[in-house]
Amino acid sequence: MGTFRAKEANMSGNSNQDTNNAIPRGRYNSKMTDGSSAYFNSERDLLEKEDTKEKSIDLQTVKARVDRIHVDGLMRTKDDIIKAQVTDLFKAKDMQDVIIRAYKVKGKLEALGCFRSIGVYIDTSQGPHASSEGVEITFTVREMRRLMGGINTMVGNNEGSVIIGAKAPNLFGRGERLQMEYSQGTKSSTNINVSAVKPLVDSWFRTVLTGSVYNTTSDFPWSGYHQCDKGLLLDIALNPDGAGILKHNLQYEATYRKMICSKQASFRVREQSGPSLKSALRHICSIDKRDSLIFPTAGSLIQFSTEIAGLGGDIGFVKNELIMQSNWTPHECLSFQLGLQSGLLRGINDNMKINIVDQFFLGGPMNLRGFDMRGCGPRHDGNSIGGDAYWALALHLYTPLPFRPGRRGFGDLFRLHGFVNGGNVSNFTFKFANDYKENMKIFTENVRCSVGGGIAMKLGNVARLELNLVMPLLFIRSDVLQKFQFGIGLQYL
Template sequence: MGTVYAKEPSKSQNLGSSLGGRKPNLGDKDTYYNGGSNLSAEPGTPQKAVRNLGDIKTRVDKVHVDGLVRTKDDVVKSQLKELFKAHNFDDLILQTYNVRRRLESLGCFKNINVFIDASQGPNSTPEGVEVTFTVRELRRIRGSINTAVGNNEGSVTLSTEAPNIFGRGERLTAEYSYGTKNSNHINISAIKPFFDSRHQKVLTTSIFRTSSDFPWSGYKLSNKGFLVNLAVNQGKRSKIMHNFQYEADIRNVTASKQAAFQVREQCGPTLKSAMRHIFSIDKRDATLFPSKGSLIEITTELAGLGGNIGFLKNELNLQTNWTVFDDLTFQLGFQSGFLRGISNDLKINIVDQFFLGGPLSLRGFEMRGLGPRSDGSSLGGDIFWAAALHLYTPLPFRPSFAAFIKLHGFINAGNLNNLSDMKTGNDYDEYLKIFTHNVRCSMGCGIAMILGNMARVELNVIMPILFARSDALTQFQFGIGVKYL
């Protein structure tokens, strides 16, 4: 954390410190007692460097919060409890940063400044300090215009938000986005966080309307519906996340003039009612260019609680990263999925199928470029797997922007098919042929870079090694997105 300066002690220990901001006015604040980070000293006061902050015993006597207007006291108190567990100045600084980060995550405040000073008053202790947070709450209504990035698609998003409506982090948001591939999306969400338990919980209820074009399969999709999502983070420091979702929507598939018959026969409106659970453990040190750590993500979806669509869908996403000699980073990724109908009275639509191929999926193949096809239209499958081994290395001569651009080499393989096409009689061992028959494989190299710390961009030259005659191949690919194989 660097060198921290403190006041020269006189009769009693007096520590003044600041984490980014002026010394607050202590006349109008909420005070919480045991039983403040702006790090600065008074101008002209003699200073000395303190190198071992762990030797300075510290006790937090009081915590002040200045600037609360709409935000309720109980929400703030629940975030400050960790401060009273600090036993030395080093621990106090770390806990103050953590509390400040948690206060920012409430979605209630625009600016948060912190000041730490020696405790004063009749109830102060010799080693006591007072921590003061000066906050500035968000406006009641705010809006923005920005760009967003999806899988190989950019979009312009207009959004408006009413934050901290009832003083406990509740907010109402409305978004409209228009994509480069004629897709548009309207979403209105009500968000309610819960801070009164050991697990961090956020409940989101959304109504949406979307329209998307899938020329690789020859259809357009429009759907309207609502989604309820409960996100649960197991502990404030845990990397384990659960998402419990319920989705109900009306979907309408419209075929293009060039669509195959198998696509046309699935056109029309359908009603989907499904429950979904997403379990993830993300211990990577970064999302786009991780150098170490692993990711485990398991998604289970059950449709058929109403409507005319019914299936059980499971997806697995694994990734692990390790760095050798500070210059070479290896990344191993694996994805798989399994889709199965649950009733003869309920059907599976082409919208629900798995698709494989693309610049951030199985490279060397066009978007949705492998698997079952008919008359140039990709039909998708109900079982797939894909694996990739990547090697990243910095640019030669290490320019100033080398941290955002890396040389990239890879080899990936995978397969996509339908269980009905693989089954022979009642011999379900034939399903294992997905790992041995008609496996696709390619290798290549290129440049990978981070775009605005929100998306990954790749420009690759690829050589397909194993492929089928019906696959759509490519040797040069440009991809942009967030999730990748």
């Protein structure tokens, strides 16, 4: 959050000395209503009253203008990239506006990835050219080292990973960085990633360019195959509002994929095994107004993604996916959350194929609770083969722990959690006009539903942990149920 320190001129001179002279020392005798006497130390009592007296100041009424901005601690960072971030401060008209804009500028400087720490100091303007309402703002920064590395942990997809990384931040003084990561997951997944990042801070859209090459291996025992990906990803991130609420990501991905079947894999999975080449364009748009990523109490999230594959290679499809979430808190101890996810996958033509890797799957502790990972939907000989259309809906109720142990501390990391969720995944047909009624059966037939509750824990601001007891209400015989579930991840239904 940073530290704002405002210095106020001493208008009363030696106030302590004047106060001591005005209040004579000694003890004063006062008659009580019952006739008894009590002694009071006049100096001590008056000072205590002054300490407990609250004074409120409307900062909007305090006129102020920024005369100078100082940035101390710059070594490698270029001046032009700093000027582009701080010039917005000169538009401030009052003290409240100065503080708000200074906080936003601090966030912009942090987003550059050039500094380890940033402090903000506000002082009255001094010197022969100082205005009567002028202030000076000083940013004290500590730049990152030229080469950094470390070992971290990451959670996601109900899997934990150990990450060994190294990066060279602020390579050329304008926020550029080169980073390398190697991760090993708890489910035999590995990932090697080398990325180059270049922020275009002077652009109106606050564009960030990223180029990555990667090598990823993942195991999917629920579907009977092991996947190896080698590819290239180019990403253009746009943040037009500057506050991180509206975001756009334009991506191009070229991937060589190799699918290896297990010995127990069904024939439907085996016939799709082998290498494939996917070349795709992707657009992700999100509007996130939530007050927290893990336990939001207010705000909403809307995210829509579109992927078009078939610019090269043998994989071709159009894939759309929608994620929505709304949060409201009628009482400080009750928070409701409504979540919706849906997706649709269509092939481009008969010459292009759709692989099982690209299908939608439902089920899991962070997805459709009460079912095993990929535990509901089309199956073949015990393997989940997914579908090309799905929907899922969930209503959550969160409350603090009973009697609020550890309030405003460790206890605030926990929530009691009750929910009801449902959904379905199936295959659509688009060949005939009367297929519309057949496709609408995804909302009426074979719908899965479950209710449950448990405890959820916040892990920093990057993931959540859930331990739930779930009772499936609607399911079919081929589904794989799971009444006790432990889940960990960031994205959840």
